[in-house]
Amino acid sequence: QYSDEYRRINEQSIVPTLIIDGHTLTQSQAIIEYLDETRPSPPLLPKDDAYKRAIVRRVCECIACDIQPIQNLSVLQYVGDKKAEWGQHWIDRGFKSLEAILCSTAGKYCVGDEVTMADLCLVPQVYNASRFKVDMSKFPTIASINQSLLELDAFKVSHPSKQPDCPEDLRSA
Secondary structure, three states, X not given: OOOHHHHHHOOOOOOOEEEEOOXXXXXXXXXXXXXXXXXXXXXXXXXXXXXXXXXXXXXXXXXXXXHHHHHOHHHHHHHHHHHHHHHHHHHXXXXXXXXXXXXXXXXXXOOEOOOOHHHHHHHHHHHHHHHOOOOHHHOHHHHHHHHHHHOOHHHHHHOHHHOOOOOHHHOOO
């Protein structure tokens, strides 16, 4: 992500970047919303319920704004030798709040029984939690939702460990 070639398509040198429909998009939430708006089936936001859309966005922001950025590569490089302790602390702290939220919003998935944008945010963060050896037994709702999502083909093939740039030691079989 720090190569000159990558910087030409993403001036922030961050991931993800999606090149689609003649456009270059960055930032996970912007990409997810673009995909939802241009490929609306199945919908990633509840179509007929503004309150449920707000709940989905709340869960997304809890993960994408409050938990995940603290594990970005640039932050971990700055933290240095204490990056494992750092990551574990901040994921654990964020998951305590997320678990409380999901206890009131979850069905089979983060918000009810349909996959939403919130679920797309959850799986990579649980993957990060496993990388940092977070004790997921403290977060049974998060763990249960994640397990349900990982049973779906779309989540199996798009899992972070299946990506072509995933380091060999983090790949799943």
